[in-house]
Amino acid sequence: MKITEMLLTNVNSRPKKKIVPKGVVIHWTANEGSGANAVANRNYFNRPTTVASAHYIVDDKQIIRCLPEDEMGYHVGAQTYSQAALNKLSTYPNNCTIGIEMCVNADGSFAKMYEQTVALAADILKRHGWGVEHLWRHYDITGKNCPAFFVVNTTAQTYTGMPAKDAWAKFQQDVHRFLTVYPQKPQPDVDKCAVELTLTSTGKLINDVSYVPIRMIVEAVGGAVEWEPSTQKVTVNGQEVSYVNDQGTAFAKTRELAALLGLQVEWDEPRKAVVLKK
Ligand SMILES: [Zn+2]
Structure with a gap:
Protein backbone atom coordinates (compact mmCIF):
# COMPACT_ATOMS: atom_id res chain seq x y z
CA MET A 1 0.00 0.00 0.00
CA LYS A 2 1.30 3.41 -0.92
CA ILE A 3 -0.21 6.76 -0.03
CA THR A 4 0.15 9.72 -2.35
CA GLU A 5 0.10 12.89 -0.31
CA MET A 6 -1.44 15.86 -2.11
CA LEU A 7 -2.34 18.11 0.78
CA LEU A 8 -5.06 20.68 0.18
CA THR A 9 -4.11 24.33 -0.02
CA ASN A 10 -7.71 25.61 -0.13
CA VAL A 11 -8.27 27.23 3.27
CA ASN A 12 -12.06 26.80 2.91
CA SER A 13 -11.62 23.02 2.91
CA ARG A 14 -8.56 22.87 5.17
CA PRO A 15 -8.92 25.10 8.24
CA LYS A 16 -5.67 23.70 9.72
CA LYS A 17 -7.37 23.08 13.04
CA LYS A 18 -5.62 20.38 15.08
CA ILE A 19 -7.76 17.43 16.18
CA VAL A 20 -7.34 14.32 18.29
CA PRO A 21 -9.04 11.59 16.22
CA LYS A 22 -11.34 9.03 17.83
CA GLY A 23 -12.54 7.17 14.77
CA VAL A 24 -12.62 6.70 11.00
CA VAL A 25 -15.64 7.66 8.88
CA ILE A 26 -16.28 5.81 5.61
CA HIS A 27 -17.90 7.71 2.71
CA TRP A 28 -18.47 7.26 -0.98
CA THR A 29 -18.12 10.03 -3.52
CA ALA A 30 -21.56 9.18 -4.99
CA ASN A 31 -20.13 10.11 -8.41
CA GLU A 32 -20.27 7.22 -10.86
CA GLY A 33 -19.06 9.35 -13.77
CA SER A 34 -16.06 8.25 -15.76
CA GLY A 35 -12.96 10.10 -14.52
CA ALA A 36 -14.40 10.87 -11.06
CA ASN A 37 -11.33 9.28 -9.50
CA ALA A 38 -9.28 10.16 -6.44
CA VAL A 39 -7.28 12.93 -8.09
CA ALA A 40 -10.38 14.54 -9.60
CA ASN A 41 -12.09 14.53 -6.20
CA ARG A 42 -8.99 15.91 -4.51
CA ASN A 43 -8.77 18.73 -7.03
CA TYR A 44 -12.45 19.45 -6.48
CA PHE A 45 -11.76 19.82 -2.74
CA ASN A 46 -8.95 22.23 -3.58
CA ARG A 47 -11.06 24.61 -5.66
CA PRO A 48 -11.36 27.89 -3.74
CA THR A 49 -15.17 27.69 -3.91
CA THR A 50 -15.35 24.23 -2.30
CA VAL A 51 -16.01 23.91 1.43
CA ALA A 52 -15.69 20.14 1.83
CA SER A 53 -12.87 17.71 2.35
CA ALA A 54 -11.82 14.31 3.62
CA HIS A 55 -8.47 13.03 4.82
CA TYR A 56 -8.22 10.31 2.20
CA ILE A 57 -9.72 9.54 -1.19
CA VAL A 58 -9.35 6.03 -2.57
CA ASP A 59 -9.82 4.77 -6.11
CA ASP A 60 -8.69 1.55 -7.76
CA LYS A 61 -5.20 2.90 -8.44
CA GLN A 62 -4.39 5.39 -5.72
CA ILE A 63 -4.82 6.38 -2.12
CA ILE A 64 -4.59 10.15 -1.87
CA ARG A 65 -4.04 11.94 1.42
CA CYS A 66 -5.62 15.41 1.34
CA LEU A 67 -5.25 16.29 5.02
CA PRO A 68 -2.91 15.21 7.82
CA GLU A 69 -4.78 12.87 10.18
CA ASP A 70 -4.45 15.35 13.05
CA GLU A 71 -6.19 18.16 11.16
CA MET A 72 -9.93 18.73 10.86
CA GLY A 73 -11.74 18.12 7.58
CA TYR A 74 -15.32 18.90 6.56
CA HIS A 75 -16.82 15.50 5.75
CA VAL A 76 -19.44 14.68 8.34
CA GLY A 77 -21.08 17.98 9.33
CA ALA A 78 -24.88 18.05 9.82
CA GLN A 79 -27.65 19.78 11.74
CA THR A 80 -28.11 16.85 14.11
CA TYR A 81 -26.11 13.77 15.02
CA SER A 82 -26.99 10.26 16.16
CA GLN A 83 -26.97 9.46 19.86
CA ALA A 84 -24.11 7.00 19.28
CA ALA A 85 -22.00 9.73 17.68
CA LEU A 86 -22.81 12.19 20.46
CA ASN A 87 -21.87 9.57 23.05
CA LYS A 88 -18.70 8.21 21.47
CA LEU A 89 -17.41 11.08 19.32
CA SER A 90 -18.50 14.64 20.05
CA THR A 91 -21.22 17.22 19.37
CA TYR A 92 -19.30 18.10 16.16
CA PRO A 93 -17.77 14.85 14.87
CA ASN A 94 -15.64 16.60 12.22
CA ASN A 95 -13.44 17.61 15.14
CA CYS A 96 -12.47 14.04 16.06
CA THR A 97 -12.74 11.82 12.97
CA ILE A 98 -10.65 10.83 9.96
CA GLY A 99 -12.68 10.72 6.73
CA ILE A 100 -12.15 8.28 3.86
CA GLU A 101 -13.93 8.78 0.52
CA MET A 102 -14.41 5.66 -1.63
CA CYS A 103 -14.57 6.40 -5.39
CA VAL A 104 -17.09 4.68 -7.65
CA ASN A 105 -16.03 6.13 -11.00
CA ALA A 106 -17.27 4.03 -13.92
CA ASP A 107 -13.76 3.71 -15.38
CA GLY A 108 -12.36 2.19 -12.18
CA SER A 109 -12.60 -1.24 -10.56
CA PHE A 110 -14.83 -1.29 -7.48
CA ALA A 111 -13.13 -4.47 -6.23
CA LYS A 112 -9.66 -2.92 -6.36
CA MET A 113 -10.84 0.34 -4.79
CA TYR A 114 -12.47 -1.74 -2.03
CA GLU A 115 -9.24 -3.70 -1.41
CA GLN A 116 -7.24 -0.48 -1.17
CA THR A 117 -9.76 0.99 1.28
CA VAL A 118 -9.54 -2.12 3.46
CA ALA A 119 -5.73 -1.82 3.53
CA LEU A 120 -5.88 1.90 4.31
CA ALA A 121 -8.49 1.52 7.05
CA ALA A 122 -6.44 -1.29 8.64
CA ASP A 123 -3.33 0.89 8.48
CA ILE A 124 -5.06 3.81 10.20
CA LEU A 125 -6.62 1.60 12.89
CA LYS A 126 -3.30 -0.06 13.57
CA ARG A 127 -1.41 3.20 13.90
CA HIS A 128 -3.99 4.55 16.33
CA GLY A 129 -4.23 1.30 18.31
CA TRP A 130 -7.90 0.84 17.41
CA GLY A 131 -10.11 -2.10 16.44
CA VAL A 132 -12.90 -2.10 13.86
CA GLU A 133 -15.35 -0.70 16.42
CA HIS A 134 -13.71 2.63 15.57
CA LEU A 135 -15.03 2.42 11.99
CA TRP A 136 -18.15 4.45 11.27
CA ARG A 137 -20.29 4.87 8.20
CA HIS A 138 -21.24 8.48 7.50
CA TYR A 139 -24.78 7.09 7.90
CA ASP A 140 -24.10 6.03 11.51
CA ILE A 141 -23.31 9.61 12.46
CA THR A 142 -25.81 11.73 10.53
CA GLY A 143 -28.29 9.33 8.91
CA LYS A 144 -27.12 10.28 5.40
CA ASN A 145 -27.22 7.44 2.86
CA CYS A 146 -23.45 7.33 2.67
CA PRO A 147 -21.73 5.19 1.59
CA ALA A 148 -24.86 3.98 -0.21
CA PHE A 149 -23.40 0.53 -0.93
CA PHE A 150 -23.21 -0.05 2.85
CA VAL A 151 -26.59 1.56 3.63
CA VAL A 152 -29.10 1.15 0.79
CA ASN A 153 -29.98 -2.43 -0.19
CA THR A 154 -30.43 -1.81 -3.92
CA THR A 155 -27.08 0.00 -4.18
CA ALA A 156 -25.40 -2.64 -2.02
CA GLN A 157 -26.74 -5.39 -4.30
CA THR A 158 -25.41 -3.59 -7.37
CA TYR A 159 -21.92 -3.10 -5.96
CA THR A 160 -21.42 -6.03 -3.59
CA GLY A 161 -24.12 -8.59 -4.44
CA MET A 162 -25.43 -8.65 -0.87
CA PRO A 163 -27.73 -6.64 1.40
CA ALA A 164 -26.27 -3.41 2.81
CA LYS A 165 -26.05 -4.68 6.38
CA ASP A 166 -24.06 -7.72 5.26
CA ALA A 167 -21.83 -5.63 2.98
CA TRP A 168 -20.91 -3.33 5.88
CA ALA A 169 -20.34 -6.31 8.20
CA LYS A 170 -18.10 -7.90 5.56
CA PHE A 171 -16.10 -4.68 5.18
CA GLN A 172 -15.49 -4.60 8.92
CA GLN A 173 -14.47 -8.28 8.86
CA ASP A 174 -12.13 -7.68 5.92
CA VAL A 175 -10.46 -4.79 7.78
CA HIS A 176 -10.22 -6.91 10.92
CA ARG A 177 -8.64 -9.76 8.96
CA PHE A 178 -6.18 -7.36 7.35
CA LEU A 179 -5.31 -5.97 10.77
CA THR A 180 -4.66 -9.36 12.30
CA VAL A 181 -3.18 -11.33 9.40
CA TYR A 182 -0.85 -8.88 7.69
CA PRO A 183 1.98 -7.24 9.57
CA GLN A 184 1.46 -3.49 9.39
CA LYS A 185 4.33 -1.12 8.92
CA PRO A 186 4.75 1.46 11.69
CA GLN A 187 4.33 4.15 9.00
CA PRO A 188 2.93 3.72 5.49
CA ASP A 189 4.96 4.60 2.39
CA VAL A 190 4.07 8.15 1.48
CA ASP A 191 4.86 9.73 -1.85
CA LYS A 192 4.59 13.51 -1.62
CA CYS A 193 3.06 14.96 -4.69
ZN1 LIG B 1 -20.35 10.77 3.31
Missing part, protein backbone atom coordinates in the same frame (compact mmCIF):
# COMPACT_ATOMS: atom_id res chain seq x y z
CA ALA A 194 1.67 18.36 -5.56
CA VAL A 195 -0.66 17.53 -8.40
CA GLU A 196 -1.07 15.04 -11.19
CA LEU A 197 -3.31 14.58 -14.16
CA THR A 198 -3.92 12.16 -16.95
CA LEU A 199 -2.51 13.65 -20.09
CA THR A 200 -4.94 11.88 -22.38
CA SER A 201 -8.03 13.32 -20.71
CA THR A 202 -6.88 16.61 -19.18
CA GLY A 203 -3.69 17.71 -20.86
CA LYS A 204 -2.66 17.62 -24.49
CA LEU A 205 0.32 16.96 -26.69
CA ILE A 206 1.20 19.56 -29.31
CA ASN A 207 4.20 18.63 -31.49
CA ASP A 208 5.27 16.13 -28.81
CA VAL A 209 5.31 18.81 -26.11
CA SER A 210 2.91 18.32 -23.20
CA TYR A 211 0.54 21.11 -22.27
CA VAL A 212 -1.71 21.37 -19.23
CA PRO A 213 -4.69 23.60 -18.39
CA ILE A 214 -3.28 26.52 -16.41
CA ARG A 215 -6.17 27.30 -14.07
CA MET A 216 -6.76 23.69 -13.10
CA ILE A 217 -3.10 23.10 -12.22
CA VAL A 218 -2.61 26.39 -10.42
CA GLU A 219 -5.77 25.92 -8.36
CA ALA A 220 -4.74 22.36 -7.56
CA VAL A 221 -1.51 23.59 -5.97
CA GLY A 222 -2.96 26.72 -4.40
CA GLY A 223 -1.37 29.36 -6.63
CA ALA A 224 -2.92 32.53 -8.07
CA VAL A 225 -3.77 32.79 -11.74
CA GLU A 226 -4.89 36.02 -13.37
CA TRP A 227 -6.07 36.94 -16.82
CA GLU A 228 -5.78 40.51 -18.05
CA PRO A 229 -8.40 41.02 -20.78
CA SER A 230 -6.90 44.22 -22.25
CA THR A 231 -3.46 42.70 -22.88
CA GLN A 232 -4.63 39.05 -23.09
CA LYS A 233 -1.82 38.13 -20.71
CA VAL A 234 -1.99 35.27 -18.21
CA THR A 235 0.03 35.56 -15.03
CA VAL A 236 0.72 32.84 -12.48
CA ASN A 237 1.80 34.04 -9.05
CA GLY A 238 2.49 37.40 -10.66
CA GLN A 239 4.67 36.06 -13.48
CA GLU A 240 3.57 36.04 -17.09
CA VAL A 241 3.24 32.64 -18.72
CA SER A 242 2.87 31.93 -22.44
CA TYR A 243 -0.18 29.91 -23.36
CA VAL A 244 -2.28 28.51 -26.15
CA ASN A 245 -6.03 28.98 -26.11
CA ASP A 246 -8.10 25.88 -26.79
CA GLN A 247 -11.85 26.52 -26.81
CA GLY A 248 -11.64 29.07 -24.03
CA THR A 249 -9.16 27.16 -21.85
CA ALA A 250 -5.59 28.44 -21.57
CA PHE A 251 -2.93 25.72 -21.74
CA ALA A 252 0.74 26.22 -20.84
CA LYS A 253 3.73 24.00 -21.51
CA THR A 254 3.89 21.60 -18.58
CA ARG A 255 7.58 22.24 -17.90
CA GLU A 256 7.24 26.01 -18.09
CA LEU A 257 4.28 26.08 -15.73
CA ALA A 258 5.93 23.62 -13.34
CA ALA A 259 9.07 25.77 -13.23
CA LEU A 260 6.95 28.83 -12.39
CA LEU A 261 5.29 26.91 -9.57
CA GLY A 262 8.57 25.40 -8.33
CA LEU A 263 7.47 21.84 -9.12
CA GLN A 264 9.27 18.85 -10.65
CA VAL A 265 7.68 17.14 -13.63
CA GLU A 266 7.53 13.37 -13.87
CA TRP A 267 5.87 11.16 -16.43
CA ASP A 268 4.16 8.01 -15.20
CA GLU A 269 4.13 5.86 -18.33
CA PRO A 270 1.91 2.98 -17.09
CA ARG A 271 -0.82 5.39 -16.05
CA LYS A 272 -0.12 7.97 -18.79
CA ALA A 273 -0.14 10.64 -16.13
CA VAL A 274 1.85 13.81 -15.64
CA VAL A 275 2.96 14.04 -12.02
CA LEU A 276 4.12 17.34 -10.58
CA LYS A 277 6.09 17.02 -7.37
CA LYS A 278 7.37 19.50 -4.84
